[in-house]
Amino acid sequence: MNRRRSSSSKRPARGTRRAAPSRASGRLRLIGGDYRRRQLPVLERPGLRPTPDRIRETLFNWLAFELAGAHVLDLYAGTGALGLEALSRGAAQAFFVETDSDVAASLSANIATLGANGHVQRQTAMAFLAGPVTPFDIVFLDPPFRQGHAVDACQALEEHGWLSEEALIYLEIEHESVPRVPANWQLHREVRAGDGIGRLYRRHRAA
Template sequence: MRKKTTSKANQKDGMIRIISGQFKGRKLPVKNVTGLRPTTDRVKETVFNWLMQDTREATVLDCFAGSGGLGFECLSRFAKQAHFIELDKLAASQLQQNIATLKLSNAEVINSSAIDVLSNNKDQLTFSLVFVDPPFRKELAQHICELLEQNQWLTDDALIYVEVEKELSLVAPNNWQIIKEKQAGQVLCRLYQRDN
């Protein structure tokens, strides 16, 4: 979820569209929360072309869920489960409502900061597909990637999608290999695979 500077007063609540899978074409409401911008359909199409063979039965973690567009796309494509981390209360509440609308029993919303959640893996959860799409220019991506690896949140061959501003020099953990990369405007999209 990206941060933008447009004032709240000029914006109405929006919608996201699920582009494929069992919920293809469904539109879900998104709260107009300052700083949230859903991933565009164009970028989603690229990402899910990369992940075409990897979403079914995946255990998914969306670290900065915002609208939930990436996580809902995975669930539409038969992911086993998805956990949405979202700090903003309104956005988290809307995620919960959208889960209820889609009648999903395999999705959970965690209303907290990604750093707080990932700092301790006391339940020893692991994820095979993780999305790291933080607000721009907050220096969050590097820290989150380090926490994912250090605190054993990832399966042995997990896929990690990272979306950051193109000028950011992200240093991924040594055992993460870039398998796909694309620049779309000001955004740099990378897909890593973890090698244990």
């Protein structure tokens, strides 16, 4: 995804007054594919930064033969690092879901800069998952740690029909948690990601 965080929320609390307007203070570097080495601005936000290169390289090595023509969903998108990397490496289309209006606008601008086939939805992940359904082949799910979002999001993805028959789901959660995912998701690969664990699941048709 795109942001590593402590146990607190990765976004300012609703109603919190900002001390200064948002500004780009960092850079996201795409590491493979058509947009390799392209650098894009990242807004200054507490806890907001791209998924580290090492984790992205590992993940996209796993996905190397799955990306061509894939339809991708990047929930809790933040910088959109994973969805943008997927587009760079051959995905046909990516949807990015982000609640912060400034972060969403920055992500939209970066997509336009690349000329990529990406679309940003400015709403919460659960509101998006309650809306009209389009099945996705690959989903990146990296919710705020220690807030209980992962279980509900995984359940909604499976029960509401958001996943293609053999979809791949990358879930990143706090390292001390035992993930509760649908029974028909089979763990494929696993990597330590800072204070979290990244797990790649393959969906199989429910019995």
